[in-house]
Amino acid sequence: MATRKATADTRRRTTPAAAGVESAGDAQATQPVEAQRPAMQTVTINHVSRIEGHAKITIKLDDAGRVTDTQFHVTQIRGFEKFVEGRPYYEMPSITSRICGICPVSHLLASSKACDEIMAVRIPAAAAQLRELIHCAQFVQSHALSFFHLSAPDLLLGMDADPAHRNVAGLLESHPEALRDGIALRKFGQQVIERLAKERVHPSWMVPGGVNAPLDPQVRIKTLEELPGAMAIVQRTLAMWKRALDGFPEEIEAFSNFPTMYCGLVGPDGSLRLYDGNMRFIGADGAIIADQVRPEDYATYIGEASMTDSYLKAPYYKPIGFPDGIYRVGPLARLNVADRCGTPLADAELELYRARFGRIVQSGFHYHYARLIEALYALERMEQLLANPAILATKVRAHAGVNNLEGTGIIEAPRGTLIHNYKVNENGAITWANLIVATGHNNLAITRGVHQVAERFISGKKIEEAALNRVSALVRAYDPCLSCSTHQLGVAAVAITLVGPDGEVFDEVTT
């Protein structure tokens, strides 16, 4: 890759101002200073970004210093689709959940649903309710993590705040209540997962055919007791965020604010669905393009393009083709796609949201707002599910062998639509697997979003702190889980490279 060669040939230096530590994880990544060299052209800055996984961004400039091209590279391969070949299908939930420690529940559920199809079973009603319950708990914890732990430093302290303080520790000084709320909300979600499934991360409770243990009545009582507290946190945060939004006109304007298609799961009545439902694609104008697309038909509508400069594939809407069939998934897309949420408090918030920003909200910055409305919806759904005593039924698992040679499971992961599609032989050994993860669907949109932010905030041959953080914050708004395609510990999360027309690296920043 030209960029890499150029980087290797060019000198590096550490910019002390930006070397501030945003979290402990990347302290070791600081580069040594080569003080004797004159006139620098490449700058490496190390500090920590707040996203899941690792990525690299290349921004190309023309002679006049204008942005001509941007690329979003995911630099690690995971190989799950290949190395699961030969494994018994019922091991797939536990294997694929290892893709990510933030939303293992999503992979467990999508995988279990694909296995349900292979077994050709309709799982017991209580099992479906319990799966949705734990999924909602995961939405709460994951959305809390994204909003409070990862993005709140930008949102509450400001995009231009000193990077040394623009972190969770900085929040503790200036916004202790918000930070406490965020930690409490995530804890609530994680504890519900632990109570239901015995483990918070990678539990073995969700299995092909249902779940492996019924709901403990005490867990139901305890969770119902704690729900109002969690609900109050989300409502408080929503009120705060609605007031704060006016402070981000530039970000709303420039963060992936462009028309795309949207995709998400909806129920038969068009309402928001997280666990079940069929896919709906809408156009940028809100017109329904494809509705009630069943999981097994996903490949008719979604194509996957392999990229030459990234291990992350770029899914596109097949009938339109690549790359014009760009669509987005995730909180923003789900609220655009669904007619309504289907729960009273979330629907009231959705109305306010649409009244303020329109029926179809295009700006990627509003992923944050949408995320909060979804957290409220997830809590309301948990309340509805727990209120029904039928959830305590003890028959929670269907047993069967291989009855179909292919199965597809689709759910809405916190970050967007998640597709697991497996083929097995007669004995139940996986012969082929395809996983389409949320961040994959958003790949084209993130790339285009980076371009938009770069055009707006980058000028000249150097990546200034304000531009750097806004490019990172744009990526963060999508809450990308790059772990789904990559994972490496202790290495900088996003590297941004500024490249001139002849391939010369003007500036390089790792964040």
Place this chain on the structure above:
Amino acid sequence: MTEKVKVRIDGEVIAATAGQTILEVARTNNKYIPALCYMEGLSTVGACRLCMVEVSGVARLLPACTTPVQEGLAVATTSPQLESYRKMALELLFAERNHVCAVCVSSGHCELQTLAQEHGVTSVRYPYSYPRLPVDTTHPRFVLDHNRCVLCSRCVRTCAEVEGAHVWDLAGRGVGSRLVSELQRPWGEATSCTSCGKCVQACPTGAMAEKGFGVEEMTKRRAAVSRLTSMREGE
């Protein structure tokens, strides 16, 4: 008439019967010696080398499961040298195949995992060999995952000695050894297999499991297999 002998295990004088192995005497008297290939009710093979003990007057270590006791035998079941050898043997078992506890059906109920925890195996000092091994899913009820097999041969002995079918054998040599059913036929095509499942219950790891069991779900009923032999002893 059985001859009574006196032996010392870790300094304690213990009465035993001639012909008993050191391991049997130790376990009867609540003296712990780790073992993986040993299973009550089956013949002994001394394959896993975890039960090695020090016997006074003998320069080399001896496997407790195959060494019979005799009058005046003095045994040390633990020492720094034994501990280091046992840990090494466990690490080599992990390095030899692809043991991934996190996604194993037997995690939490696995004898290899338990032994590793008992012996403080927190990492493996030897390079993993990462062999490419198949999973035999051809049997309608059971599955054999060679990645998790430790070649203890408990399944081989259970099938031959308890069920009397002798479906299983070990083929090949050294690290190339593989468990085979009926002269390399897939398990599902082995005509002598009665599908009794005793081999699965005897397996110390997740190498043999019932189909449909997810991660951490496969518990084994080894005692049920051992009990069959003890109930037959009076016949």
